[in-house]
Amino acid sequence: GIQVEQSPPDLILQEGANSTLRCNFSDSVNNLQWFHQNPWGQLINLFYIPSGTKQNGRLSATTVATERYSLLYISSSQTTDSGVYFCAVSDKSTFGDGTTLTVKP
Amino acid sequence: DAGITQSPRHKVTETGTPVTLRCHQTENHRYMYWYRQDPGHGLRLIHYSYGVKDTDKGEVSDGYSVSRSKTEDFLLTLESATSSQTSVYFCAISDEGVGNEQFFGPGTRLTVL
Numbered sequence: 001g002i003q004v005e006q007s008p009p010d011l012i013l014q015e016g017a018n019s020t021l022r023c024n025f026s027d028s029v030n031n032l033q034w035f036h037q038n039p040w041g042q043l044i045n046l047f048y049i050p051s052g053t054k055q056n057g058r059l060s061a062t063t064v065a066t067e068r069y070s071l072l073y074i075s076s077s078q079t080t081d082s083g084v085y086f087c088a089v090s091d092k093s094t095f096g097d098g099t100t101l102t103v104k105p
Numbered sequence: 106d107a108g109i110t111q112s113p114r115h116k117v118t119e120t121g122t123p124v125t126l127r128c129h130q131t132e133n134h135r136y137m138y139w140y141r142q143d144p145g146h147g148l149r150l151i152h153y154s155y156g157v158k159d160t161d162k163g164e165v166s167d168g169y170s171v172s173r174s175k176t177e178d179f180l181l182t183l184e185s186a187t188s189s190q191t192s193v194y195f196c197a198i199s200d201e202g203v204g205n206e207q208f209f210g211p212g213t214r215l216t217v218l
Contacts, residue, residue, distance in 0.1 A: 001164070004147075031205050041193065043209040086147055090199070090207045093138060093163065095147030 002027045002089055006096035013077050013103050021072040021099045023087035031090040032063050034072050037098070038083045046072070046085075077103045108132050109210035111196050117216045124183040126213050128196030130176075137179040138197040138207065139163075139171060141190075148195060154179055186217045 003026040013019055025032070034046040047054050047061040049070065054061055058077075063070040074081055084098040108131030118124050128137060136155055140148035140163075150163030152171040160171050168190060170182045183190055196210040 033206060035209075041212055043195065043212075045206070045208060048206040088147075088207070091205060093140075093150040093153065093207075095140075095149070097145070097147045 002029070002092045002094050004087060004089055004094050004096040006085075006087055006099050008099060009097070010100045011102070013101070015077060015079060015103055015105050017077050017103075018073070018075045019077060019101070021074070021085055021101075023070040023072070023096055025068050025070075025087075025089055027068070027092075029065065029068075029089045029091060032065075032070050033088045033090045034061055034070070035086045035088065036081075036083050037086065043086075048090075074101075077101075079103045079105055109196060109198055109208060111194075111210040111213050113213060114211065115214045117218065118186055119218050120187055121185050124186050124215065124217075126181045126194055126196075126215070128179045128181070128210055130179075130198050132198060132200070132208075133176060134198040134200040135176075136199045136205070137173065138199075139169070139179065139181045140195045140197065141165065141192040142195060142212075143192050151181065151194075186215075188217050191215060191217045 005024045036044045049063045051065045058075045060073045086098045088095045110129045112127045138153040139151040154160045154173040172180045194213045197207040199205045199207045
């Protein structure tokens with residue numbers, strides 16, 4: 001099956017810093033999603049982005065399907081951004097292992 | 106927020122007992138999924154459904170069965186629970202009409218002693 005790899009596995013930032021999370025996938029995809037799992041365990045949809053670039057406030061995402069990767073950008077990070085970020089190839093129902101982000105005040 | 110509920114939200118049971126988890130949706134979406142999440146890992150697909158009475162296996166289906174008798178309900182059954190099935194279980198829904206974007210329920214924390 002398809003392999004989904006996320007990097008880095010862990011990331012610690014000071015409040016206000018910017019970051020880039022990466023998701024590599026081993027095969028062509030039709031649907032790619034980014035989720036944020038908050039400290040209470042809830043999975044929050046961030047982006048549905050099979051290709052191209054989308055922005056939502058301080059967050060943006062880019063998927064380059066031909067090169068089999070997607071990037072999630074977080075700008076001016078806040079403590080509430082802490083949690084685990086997952087990418088998922090949703091047409092194959094396959095998740096990466098996530099990036100754990102800790103934003104310190 | 107997508108209308109997805111899961112019940113129970115927490116359950117503690119003993120090895121060898123049967124357990125049924127319920128996922129209920131109010132969105133009339135065609136597809137429903139059951140995943141499990143273990144510490145330090147992403148979600149892994151157990152089973153999914155593509156319509157009433159239509160189900161298929163996922164990556165980690167051994168020891169689990171599912172049923173979908175109505176569009177809105179998808180049941181996950183552990184016939185004889187084992188300690189290795191201690192996990193957090195998430196239900197998700199999707200529909201072709203919205204590009205098959207998946208939306209998740211709040212999860213059920215299951216502990217098998």
